[in-house]
Amino acid sequence: MRIVLLDKKIQEIQQGNNSTVTMRPHCLLALVALVLPLVAAAATGHRDALVGGYQPIKNISDPHVKEIAEFAVSEYNKQAQGKNKLVFQRVIRGETQVVAGINFRLVISAKNESSEVSNPPTAAAAAGENYVAGVWEKSWEHFRQLISFRKLAETK
Secondary structure: OHHHHHHHHHHHHHHHHHHHHHHHHHHHHHHHHHHHHHHHHHHHOOHHHOOOOOEEOOOOOOHHHHHHHHHHHHHHHHHHOOOOOEEEEEEEEEEEEEEOEEEEEEEEEEEEHHHHHOOOOOHHHHHOEEEEEEEEEEHHHOEEEEEEEEEOOOOO
16 A cells, blocks of 8 residues: 555656656747847847937927927026017027936027117127026926037037
């Protein structure tokens, strides 16, 4: 009787081991199926679309981009406290960065408010000058903040 029980026990153990052995290739196959796409994606080298990196704005005519630029000029004018007030003209180019919200880095053409009233306005005054503005926006909170605003150095 003991031999029969022992023989049954050995068979149970062998059957249990067989299920583990046949399961291992399936686990390995599943692991390879999960890891292979990750390795392939890393190997393609999408370095131009870095997470957290700045991306060019494709449509600078977008009304929202214009609104951000006008906000930047308005905030600059508030901080200037009546000195050197600027009048927004247009957005020349820009980039966005996704962070806890969106950072906008815009090159804006603006002219000095006093140049509008000068008689006659010079061609340079009418053309305006270029400025780089940084604005942080969290649209879901209706939050905007002017981070930076500076005159762009002229290159001739």
